[in-house]
Amino acid sequence: MPIQHLCTIVDKTPLGADTYWMQLECGDMVEQTFQAPGQFIHIACPPHFLRRPISVATCQSDTPDDGVSIVFQVRGEGTRWLAERSEGETLDVLGLLGNGFAMDPVGRYLLAGGGIGVPPLYGCAQYAGGRAVAVLGFRSQAQVIMPQLFADACENVFLCTDDGSLGFHGFVHQKVEEILCKDRDFTAVLACGPKLMLRGVAEVAAKYGLPCQVSMEERMACGVGACLGCAIPMADGTMKHVCKDGPVFDASEVDWNG
Ligand SMILES: Cc1cc2nc3c(=O)[nH]c(=O)nc-3n(C[C@H](O)[C@H](O)[C@H](O)COP(=O)(O)OP(=O)(O)OC[C@H]3O[C@@H](n4cnc5c(N)ncnc54)[C@H](O)[C@@H]3O)c2cc1C
Ligand code: FES
Incomplete structure (x- = not known):
């Protein structure tokens, strides 16, 4: 409760x-x-x-x-x-x-965050006890937040910007793919950010055979599952509440076209 x-x-x-x-x-x-x-x-x-x-x-x-x-x-x-x-x-x-990310305390995680979706991944990095690699994307250098906190909590941090003003010039899912090409030794990919980014990360994780969990955003009213304010469509045709069933879902559950 x-x-x-x-x-x-x-x-x-x-x-x-x-x-x-x-x-x-x-x-x-x-x-x-x-x-x-x-x-x-x-x-x-x-x-x-x-x-x-x-x-x-x-x-x-x-x-x-x-x-x-x-x-x-x-x-x-x-x-x-x-x-x-x-x-x-x-x-x-x-x-x-909400539920949060299902994490194994001894697992190793690839964290993928975009914009204001980055902050909750900091808790994931801490929970993983340093066994995490973070890919954090922002529109430009001026929007970058928490780089040092992630650097202190992770094995490695890759910053990405849409305009190339800092770090990798490109989108988070592109950097995630670059990493997974060389290193697939992760328990799962955990992602939070805009829906388009989540979809891209989910597709890359599936391509490399890794489980992926995504934190979904929806406008909310009650926040505890008592209204229908935050219902989103799932791949199996059902609706789920982001506030109570989520905000974190297995990426394979989500209807990405909904
Ligand atoms: C589970 C969850 C976790 C979130 N975590 C964070 C966080 O850590 N930091 C943070 O800054 N924001 C977070 N948000 C988004 C935040 O809730 C909204 O930005 C906020 O409710 C907007 O309220 P407002 O009164 O300022 O804006 P409003 O006047 O209500 O809306 C202003 C703009 O924000 C958009 N907006 C409103 N609610 C949401 C929403 N739920 N998701 C996306 N866009 C929205 C509207 O479409 C509009 O464009 C989260 C949302 C959810 C559902
Ligand atoms: S906000 Fe009311 S059910 Fe989720």
Whole structure:
């Protein structure tokens, strides 16, 4: 069962244009509800009626308060309101929600992230205890976030930019394929980012015979499976809730044309 808690903002740090790192004190939310890296929290952003879902970048059980860190980009009024909050203020948070990535603690993972889909993969890198290679894609150098955190948590990090202003000039799935050509010794590929990127990564993973899990984004209302706000079509013709059944799905389950 998710917990609703008034979380105190203990750190808010700008990471770049309109993107923020925020650390929250969350009572015993992590201890009670952590399942796996890739879960999310649902944040009330008054006066907006609907909460806004933001992925957990990293979290830890602690005394007297658990810690949850998020990274978010200002997209509209809700995230603008969030960006205007200050350290010491409280947020009404529901969490931790969703399933997260199914990870073997002794596995080795290829992490593929795009844009604001990058933050939850940081928790995956930490969970993998360094046995991870990360491919992180951004539109250009100005949008790159968390490169040092990933460098510290991974075996290797490859940055990609669409315009070639930093690192590999091209898309994440192209770099993933370049890596898998030489090294297929991964337990799975874990991906989070725009749907087109996820589809490309899923196709490359399938080509090289590797399991692939993708974190899907959908607009949400309740966040706990009680409405139909976040339903997406699956390959077998059924619908699933991104909030409750996901946000992480096996790539082979997803209807990529839906
Ligand atoms: C499981 C999950 C995890 C997420 N994790 C993060 C995260 O770690 N960091 C982060 O910055 N954002 C994340 N998002 C996206 C974030 O929830 C939206 O950007 C936010 O809800 C927009 O709210 P708003 O009021 O600022 O914008 P709105 O005014 O509601 O919308 C502004 C723009 O954002 C788009 N948008 C709104 N909701 C979503 C959504 N759910 N997915 C994609 N686009 C959306 C709208 O289409 C519109 O173009 C996540 C979404 C989901 C579903
Ligand atoms: S947001 Fe209500 S069911 Fe997912």
